[in-house]
Amino acid sequence: MSTQPSSNNRRLVLFPLPLQGHINPMLQLANILHTKGFKITIIHTQFNPPPNQSNYPQFTFISISDGFSISNKDSTLNLDTSNYAINFMNKSCIHPFKGCLASLLEEEPVACLISDSLWHFTQSVADALNLPRIVLRTSSMSCMLVYATLPLVGEKGYFKTTIQELPLMTKKDILKIYSGGFEEGKLELISSMIKEAKAASGIIYNTFKELEEPAFLAISQDFCIPSFPIGPFHKYFPASSSSLLEQDRSSISWLDLQPVNSVVYVSFGSIAQIDEAEFANMASGLASSKQRFLWVVRPGSVLGSKWLESLPKGFIDEVGERGCIVKWAPQQEVLAHQAIGGFWTHCGWNSTLESICEGVPMICSPCSYDQPINAKYVTDVWRIGVMVEKGMEIGRAIKRVIVEKEGDEMRQRCKSLQKKVNLSLEKDGSATQALENLVEYILSF
Ligand code: UDX
Structure with missing residues (x-):
């Protein structure tokens, strides 16, 4: 244009x-x-x-x-x-x-x-x-x-x-x-x-x-x-200049050091909130997956915590160099990075579209409003993601998308949607x- x-x-x-x-x-x-x-x-x-x-x-x-x-x-x-x-x-x-x-x-x-x-x-x-x-x-x-x-x-x-x-x-x-x-x-x-x-x-x-x-x-x-x-x-036009929060660019330099398709990017958008138990469950899922991750923990997004206080003891030491946590990231740039292999998302519509446009398969944890609908389309209609419900084994869902053949197939389907976007x-x-x-x-x- x-x-x-x-x-x-x-x-x-x-x-x-x-x-x-x-x-x-x-x-x-x-x-x-x-x-x-x-x-x-x-x-x-x-x-x-x-x-x-x-x-x-x-x-x-x-x-x-x-x-x-x-x-x-x-x-x-x-x-x-x-x-x-x-x-x-x-x-x-x-x-x-x-x-x-x-x-x-x-x-x-x-x-x-x-x-x-x-x-x-x-x-x-x-x-x-x-x-x-x-x-x-x-x-x-x-x-x-x-x-x-x-x-x-x-x-x-x-x-x-x-x-x-x-x-x-x-x-x-x-x-x-x-x-x-x-x-x-x-x-x-x-x-x-x-x-x-x-x-x-x-x-x-x-x-x-x-x-x-x-x-x-x-x-x-x-x-x-x-x-x-x-x-x-x-x-x-990218959305970076209308970001209400400051985007931490150290996430990009960290991604530069990671292998292709190896990192799961985790972000639940600008208004979703979770409780401390769900947060701890996310952390243990990321730890048990043994995969690399870039995790956006927006200050105030964990009920009752300012930022990372409710992370399980020993989590940071356990994951070491394979994890990076930031308060807010340049999301579109992150999703376009070759190191990203999957996106664990709340399925806000902007995030869903941004992921499709970069051919990145999703792990879906919808919270409310349009998100359960978007997630249903991602998993059941376009078949470019997996759903994780409360109480499900998250580490397994991450591995399905990042390392298994099933994840590759989702990535291929997502890349073909990416091509359709470009054609449109x-x-x-x-x-x-x-x-x-x-x-x-x-x-x-
Ligand atoms: C809300 C609703 O939740 C969503 O379902 C609806 O479609 C629009 O309004 P939000 O929850 O913030 O939006 O999610 P989403 O639609 O995904 O928008 C988040 C935006 O913030 C995206 O454009 C994303 O790129 C940006 N973002 C997110 C960042 O720039 N950095 C981050 O670290 C996380």
Whole structure:
């Protein structure tokens, strides 16, 4: 794709959700659309503002008050607090966002608003201001389909029985989407997201058609608005400069010393949390696998610990030179490194896509939300990974992927998906075509 901006000169207003897994794709999308000649304004909350804004002189950033940052100085969220924060800000941001957008519209025409699908309140604001809204869905199309079916599943009481509408998903998977419960407004958040996405003018997906062809066809029928699978976004622009945490580059120099395909990379993304027992279990799995590992332990990700205090005694001495632990890594560079043989992941959508794009097979430990769905596709549909459930022998799962023939076969299948990604981004590829369609669509407003 050309990186030279063409000049259509229309302005777009983008509004990212203030979580790492959502800021990265929105800023990448902003860059992609800027190369297509659009002028970009990014409205953001005071809470978790996009970092390193000076790296983006081509964009205008505007901060709005969110009522959340005042009482929550800590920028790190976990699965439960992030759900609370999103629900809270979907109410507290209505007036500041509407005021900000209205004054922008007084200054200059805006072609459309592009907001994260979880900012469901923005649909009625856009309607009130007579502005088209396009949704950015940062997860997969398959997840969107499952989410669209969940309210129905809940209504029919299918949680007690089998789930006819979702043959791939077990009752256990569905309960995991809600972290085991329906409290804290999770169902309400998902339902509002779906309802307001269907009311939008279109949906942009960070995925590519060949990866999710059946979901693409089903979505085209179920949602009466155009879908634009233009991803993977990070293949156009890497996410490093939108990282909220500092990336420890010593992980790359450590990888440089390791043999090809020998290291399992371990990371559970930016909001997943585990308890001390699970953490100890991970450590003993890594020790018993006898394989090399690069482990991202995000400070605060182990409940009740600041960082590594709850590692089993003797673990560091036992693993010695074959292990490297960091607080945060340059993940895309890590996955592209020849030493990486597998990725033990929570299956956040960005991580899943980043792994596919480098042909790296996965060991899946999904926590919540879209992750159980992504993990199911990795293991059962694309067959490029193994699932590890609580209480399972982790060392064995690691060996299956890193040293056994089965792992090689998964790697081969993953490499063939990697080839499909690259083809989709070529001049006549599906992602390139979807992007052209998106640009034309926006220019038609
Ligand atoms: C969340 C949800 O969990 C995820 O399922 C949803 O699709 C998006 O929002 P998160 O849990 O943070 O995101 O996971 P993921 O989607 O994988 O995003 C993490 C991002 O942080 C990736 O782009 C990854 O490259 C980056 N990262 C992660 C780093 O840069 N360094 C690290 O050490 C770990």
